[in-house]
Amino acid sequence: MFEQFQFIPLHYNLILQGLQLTLEITLFGVFLGLAVGIILAVGDLYGNKFTKGILAVYVEFFRGSPLFIQLFLAEYTVPTITHIPIDPYITAFLVFGLNSAAYQKGYIKGAMETVYDDQMAAGLSTGMSRIQTLRHVIIPQALRIVIPSWTNEFCSLTKSSSVVAYVGLFDLVGAGREIIGQTYNVLPVWLFVGLIYLVWITGFTKVMDVIYDKKKIPGVDLLMQ
Amino acid sequence: MDVGQEIIFLLGGVPLTLSISIISFLIGIAIGLPLAFTRVYEKEVSFIVDAYEKIFRGVPEIVLMLMFFFGLGLYFPFPFNNAFFVAAFVLGLRSGANQSQIYRGAIRGVGDEQMIAGQSVGFSKWRAIWHIMMPQVFTFSTPGLGSEYALLIKDSSYVWVIGGLAEIMTRSVWLKNVPPYDVITPYVFAAILYIALTFPVAFWLDRWGNKRKKNIGL
Amino acid sequence: MTDIVMEAKNVYKNYGKTEVVKNVSLQIRKGDIKLVFGPSGSGKSTFLRCMAMLTMPDKGEIYLGEECLTKPGVDLNKARARIGFVFQHIYLFRHLTAFGNVELALRQVLKLPKEQARERTLAALKEVKVFDCINKYPAQMSGGQAQRVGIARALARNPDIILLDEPTSALDPELTGEVIDTLRDLANEGTTMLIVSHEMPFAREVAEEMIFYDEGTILETGTPEHFFNAPDSDRAKKFMTRIIYKTTRE
Numbered sequence: 001m002f003e004q005f006q007f008i009p010l011h012y013n014l015i016l017q018g019l020q021l022t023l024e025i026t027l028f029g030v031f032l033g034l035a036v037g038i039i040l041a042v043g044d045l046y047g048n049k050f051t052k053g054i055l056a057v058y059v060e061f062f063r064g065s066p067l068f069i070q071l072f073l074a075e076y077t078v079p080t081i082t083h084i085p086i087d088p089y090i091t092a093f094l095v096f097g098l099n100s101a102a103y104q105k106g107y108i109k110g111a112m113e114t115v116y117d118d119q120m121a122a123g124l125s126t127g128m129s130r131i132q133t134l135r136h137v138i139i140p141q142a143l144r145i146v147i148p149s150w151t152n153e154f155c156s157l158t159k160s161s162s163v164v165a166y167v168g169l170f171d172l173v174g175a176g177r178e179i180i181g182q183t184y185n186v187l188p189v190w191l192f193v194g195l196i197y198l199v200w201i202t203g204f205t206k207v208m209d210v211i212y213d214k215k216k217i218p219g220v221d222l223l224m225q
Numbered sequence: 226m227d228v229g230q231e232i233i234f235l236l237g238g239v240p241l242t243l244s245i246s247i248i249s250f251l252i253g254i255a256i257g258l259p260l261a262f263t264r265v266y267e268k269e270v271s272f273i274v275d276a277y278e279k280i281f282r283g284v285p286e287i288v289l290m291l292m293f294f295f296g297l298g299l300y301f302p303f304p305f306n307n308a309f310f311v312a313a314f315v316l317g318l319r320s321g322a323n324q325s326q327i328y329r330g331a332i333r334g335v336g337d338e339q340m341i342a343g344q345s346v347g348f349s350k351w352r353a354i355w356h357i358m359m360p361q362v363f364t365f366s367t368p369g370l371g372s373e374y375a376l377l378i379k380d381s382s383y384v385w386v387i388g389g390l391a392e393i394m395t396r397s398v399w400l401k402n403v404p405p406y407d408v409i410t411p412y413v414f415a416a417i418l419y420i421a422l423t424f425p426v427a428f429w430l431d432r433w434g435n436k437r438k439k440n441i442g443l
Numbered sequence: 444m445t446d447i448v449m450e451a452k453n454v455y456k457n458y459g460k461t462e463v464v465k466n467v468s469l470q471i472r473k474g475d476i477k478l479v480f481g482p483s484g485s486g487k488s489t490f491l492r493c494m495a496m497l498t499m500p501d502k503g504e505i506y507l508g509e510e511c512l513t514k515p516g517v518d519l520n521k522a523r524a525r526i527g528f529v530f531q532h533i534y535l536f537r538h539l540t541a542f543g544n545v546e547l548a549l550r551q552v553l554k555l556p557k558e559q560a561r562e563r564t565l566a567a568l569k570e571v572k573v574f575d576c577i578n579k580y581p582a583q584m585s586g587g588q589a590q591r592v593g594i595a596r597a598l599a600r601n602p603d604i605i606l607l608d609e610p611t612s613a614l615d616p617e618l619t620g621e622v623i624d625t626l627r628d629l630a631n632e633g634t635t636m637l638i639v640s641h642e643m644p645f646a647r648e649v650a651e652e653m654i655f656y657d658e659g660t661i662l663e664t665g666t667p668e669h670f671f672n673a674p675d676s677d678r679a680k681k682f683m684t685r686i687i688y689k690t691t692r693e
Contacts, residue, residue: 064375064420066382068394069412076401076408115537121497122534126548126596127524136547141538159285166386173287180295187296190288198283219582220537 005188011179018175019196025161025171028093030153033100038139040105041112055105062102067160070095075167092164099160100153107149111142144220151208155201172196231400231410235418238393242422245312245384245392246377252317253373257324261362262354264325265332274325281322286383289315294387312384316377323376327369331362371430375423382419393418446473447506448604448635449494449526454503456489464490464500465659471604471637476630478650479639481657482682487639488531490656491608494637495528508603524552527597527605532613533589535581541568541592542577545599553600567599568592571625587618591625598629605629607638643686647671655679 008015044055062070074091115138123133165174176193180186264274290311298305305311335358343353382394391399397411449471456464463486471477479487492498494505496512496519505512512522536544545567549560568574571591576584584592590610597605610626611619623645630636630649640646646653647667655663655670655678663670663679671687674680 060420060424061416064379064423065416066379066394066419068382068385069397069416069419072398073412073416077412080408118530118532118534119536122530122536124497124520124523125495125526125528125530125534127520127526127552127600128548129520132551136551137536137538141536144538155282162285162287163383165287173285173291176288176291186299187292190292190296194284194288194292197285197288198280201283202279217538217582218580220580 005192007179007183007185007189008192011175011182014175014178015172015193015196018170018172019200021164021169021171021174022158022161025093025096025164026154026157029096029100029157029161030150032093032097033104033153034150036098036101037104037108040101041109041142042134044105044109045112045116059102059105062099067095067099068163068166070099071163071167088167088169092167092169096157096161100157103156104146104149104153107146108142111145112138114145115141141220144217147212151205151212154204154208158197158201228407228410231407232414234400235393235396235411235414238391238396239418239422241309241390241392242378242381242394245309245316245381245390246374248313249316249320249377249381250374252313253320253324253377256318256321257328258359260321260325261328261332262358264329266350266354278322278325281319286315286319286380287386289319290383290387308384308387308389311387312381312390316380316383319380320373320377323373324370327366327373328362330369331365332358334365335361367430367433367435371426371428374426374430378422379419447471448473448475448508449637450504450506451490451494452504452506454490454493454500454505456486456493456498456501458489463659464493466503467656467659467661469494469637469654469661471635473635474633475652476634476636476650477638477652477654478646479637479654479656480641480643480646480682480686481655481662485657486659487656488608491606491637491639495526495606496523497528520552524548524600525603527600527602529590529593529597529605529607529610531609533581533586533593535589535593535596537581540578540580541573541584541588541595544581544592545596548596549599563599564595567595570598570628571595572621585618586614587621590614590618590622594622594625594629604635604637607636607640609639609641611640611642641686655682657682 040055040058043051047055071092074095075086075088079086119137119141120130120133123137124130128136161171162173164171165177170178172193176189180189183189260274260277264271293305293315294308294311298311304314339357339361340353343357344350348356381392384390384392385394385398388395393415397415400411401408447470451467451469454464454467455462467490469477479491481487489498493500496505500513503513507522507525510517510522512519535541536547539547542564546560546564549555549563550557553560555563565574565577568577571594573584573588573591573595576588576592579588581589581592594605594607594610607626611622614622619642623642626636626638626645627649638650650667652664653667653670654661655674655676657678663674663676665674670679670683674683
């Protein structure tokens with residue numbers, strides 16, 4: 001039985017390589033999603049009907065269709081239409097970032113709306129402009145409120161990142177397929193790959209919980225409870 | 226094939242997509258409800274529920290499908306050689322974990338007082354759960370369930386990875402690989418199709434839930 | 444140079460279908476301490492917010508010194524920087540300490556350099572006597588401490604006038620004392636104040652003029668003695684009896 005797991009020491013470099021891409025996609029996706037998500041949330045709060053309409057289409061597209069389709073559209077359909085050659089890696093990173101943004105916009109906007117009325121009044125009363133109040137008062141509080149949802153996004157992105165193996169990128173699942181191709185050892189390899197994902201996600205969640213606990217500001221972070 | 230034929234071909238995948246989603250949703254209810262109530266009301270065994278949720282939160286569905294179909298499928302061809310079974314099974318288990326969380330939140334939302342009131346009129350713990358908590362829990366869960374259903378429709382596309390099931394995703398890839406090697410229509414239309422399947426249900430479920438909430442005084 | 448600090452002229456404001464501010468006019472001179480009181484829901488808070496231009500009046504004019512704030516094209520932010528506002532529900536910036544709450548506007552609005560802002564912040568906090576809360580977050584303070592920080596935040600910019608919207612109403616009774624003491628100190632120093640409140644003992648002691656506001660309009664004005672002894676209108680009489688009865692019972 002144990003000889004089936006011999007692939008681990010033999011091919012650990014492939015696994016590490018795949019894991020690296022998985023992590024890169026996840027981190028890039030979360031942060032790009034955050035940056036774009038804030039812009040989308042502010043746009044939705046202040047935009048006119050036209051802006052809100054476009055935002056609604058954007059969100060509905062990324063939240064309503066499978067990631068697989070989004071990825072294929074980006075990697076195959078868009079280059080065919082625009083005749084611009086694309087880098088599969090950059091495209092994948094962008095798709096994950098834009099996808100995550102669609103979800104994060106919802107969290108951020110919800111958080112902003114929770115604090116908006118009273119904190120905007122308070123900010124204006126001190127002579128700050130709307131923009132200043134947004135920047136120094138509302139968004140800082142909103143970001144603290146949504147930190148728990150980052151942990152969620154991170155886990156979700158790590159799991160979804162597995163689809164990039166099917167557009168030719170070498171992530172953890174891609175590494176698994178490669179190893180199976182060489183050793184014909186199917187079940188143990190997938191068990192091991194699954195275990196890596198599990199350990200990584202569970203561990204990361206635990207660490208994030210501890211960090212969050214230490215850094216939270218009393219009175220702000222409990223708002224969403 | 227022209228565009229019209231391609232569209233019709235893709236539409237042919239809808240029944241299978243829907244079947245996978247609905248069946249895994251039902252499996253999810255069957256697993257999620259008991260798990261949620263157990264977690265809230267029988268604290269000693271709650272670690273089992275936690276472990277279950279952690280597993281399905283931590284392992285990608287694709288890996289699970291590959292593991293079951295190509296891995297277990299070697300040793301247990303029935304039922305793991307069947308793509309439909311594996312897809313519905315994996316998604317059902319995952320949905321059970323998600324729904325367990327949704328119902329847990331709903332139970333907290335309904336509130337302990339309802340449970341205490343039920344026991345005060347003579348119901349045992351589990352009868353109170355059945356008669357008093359469950360109906361209210363469903364009303365509270367509608368937004369979460371709406372998004373869970375949408376998630377299942379989208380994740381049914383993962384079954385393409387194990388092949389052999391002609392639902393929407395598989396069909397769209399198939400169209401890309403046969404003449405005229407169209408990469409535009411299949412994916413664009415597939416996207417529209419999926420959105421058409423996810424949007425209305427989530428939307429109406431939300432409204433139905435809000436109306437019921439108003440009626441029962443929330 | 445007039446010594447009218449703020450003036451409201453024929454202000455109207457609706458909330459939906461209800462007219463909560465009906466043709467209200469008011470003048471505040473430098474050093475005045477005026478107290479607006481009346482039944483709940485009569486529109487006093489809305490009127491106060493209109494004066495601070497936190498809510499836009501539907502009709503009428505608001506003047507800060509010589510400048511008309513209700514004209515289009517006015518820089519409201521600059522104007523609001525000269526007005527200090529204290530909220531009923533305090534509205535401190537939750538993510539900042541007491542120090543941060545007071546310092547923020549000094550750096551962002553008055554654009555003071557760090558050291559100067561720091562000095563003024565510390566001075567303001569000392570003046571309202573919450574120096575020991577300086578590094579605490581709002582959730583860690585009592586209501587009374589938080590509201591005093593709110594007053595410090597309004598004071599720190601040296602505004603022309605301070606508007607207070609029921610500063611003690613949301614506090615537990617034991618905590619109102621500390622806030623009232625602070626307001627009394629401010630009054631004694633000659634700060635121009637317009638207060639909406641129903642703290643009658645405070646009104647009697649500190650206010651120079653009391654304004655009875657009922658159902659959207661100013662019904663009657665007078666000194667505290669006038670109201671406590673012999674109000675003119677029936678409604679004022681009724682209100683004073685109820686309020687005094689309530690206060691003496693406590």
